[in-house]
Amino acid sequence: MDTRALSVFLSVAETLNFSRSGQALHMSVSAVSRTVARLEQEVGQPLFERDRRRVTLTRAGNEFREYARRSLADWQQLQRKLGSGGELAGEVSLYCSVTATYTLLAPILAALRGTHPSLEIMMHTGDQADGIGRVLEGQDDLAVTICPLNVPPRLEYLPLVESPLQFCMPASNCQVRERVLASQDDGRIDWEALPLIVPERGTTKELLDDWLRERDVRPQIYAQVAGHEAIVAMVSLGLGIGIAPQLVIESSGLGSGVDTISLEQGLPSLSIGLAALRQRLASPLVRALWEVAGQTYPDPV
Incomplete structure (x- = not known):
């Protein structure tokens, strides 16, 4: 063809x-x-x-x-391989959030340049909640994403790091912070009285929905937004309380604008890693990046 x-x-x-x-x-x-x-x-x-x-x-x-994407990728890989003296060369499409780009990916790409200097990364960024869908639809070879609660059968997942999922409140004095502190002084946070900023989709939303349902809480939703970075930004402005992985809070550049809320029974930790279609891992290019990532983060912590 x-x-x-x-x-x-x-x-x-x-x-x-x-x-x-x-x-x-x-x-x-x-x-x-x-x-x-x-x-x-x-x-x-x-x-x-x-x-x-x-x-x-x-x-x-x-x-x-999907067939056309694989065929063109394989053809481009063969062309580059024949023109590079047998060195692994070509392009891998990778999707991730902005935070993951400069936190998790930086050491992976540094190691990749050392082992496969002719392998090129085509980067796409956005809400990590879209990563699984983009991989399943064949839009990207790999995605850095939170591990879904139910991993689709066609998908392979490689855990890289663990990060606690935290509730956070504004660090500056404001009405929202005062409500949280007053509730803590009473020994129990009144979740239904606090404006909650939540993700509009993804694993984090599913975990939060389960957590609230178990406690029979009907929250006051202030906003549903795309991306944990946006949640941290809105909380830092005093608009409500939110949830985000500790990794995002610390790396977003807005961590000083929020404080985490200590709870006896908080939200679970998240596994953040690489996702890829099982069939795409047959590609030497995709497999190379996958293996370098696993060697860079051998023990998820």
Whole structure:
């Protein structure tokens, strides 16, 4: 199958717009359409559903997208390997949060440069809660993420570090802090009277929901936000109390703006590590990064 045709298909699968893909690839819209039509003829099924308003991937299109990504990645890897005298070379796509980029990844990438200098990392950043989904959908080879409560069967997970999950309050004097301290003086925190800033999705939210449910607490939700860094920032501004891994609190640059809340029965610790599709670990490039990460953090603590 023509690798150029696979590139065209992947562009349309990303943009869901034949015109935009044509502009990006310097092709006419009709040329893009003909290329996709030839692929659909080879596959024997439509890859896209089209109408006047939108373009969407069919079920076959979603499966073909994974095949196209693997095929192009393998072809690029072979090209680079043949041109580098046998040295492992190529590109690995990695997704992580901003905090993980400069805390967990820095020593991994330093070690990787020493062992595989021709291996390139294509970095994507965002809310760590999206990491598992991006890996399962084939958008990225690997993701630095919190271990899900239920690891999908297709997924491999490599623990790197453990970090306690903490409740935190503003460090500066404000109404929220005064409420927390007054509740602690009474021997019991009135959670339903405190504005709570929580993650909108992910393992942290699931753990918090379980913790509140076990205590029959109906919280006063002030905000649901994407990313632990945003939670710490909002708490530091005195907007409410929140939850975040200790690792994020200490590394976000806003740790001095919050204080952790001591509890006899707090939230559990989190395992933070690498996630990858089992089939992608067959790639020498992905496996190389996976192994270097495991050697860099041999004993999660």
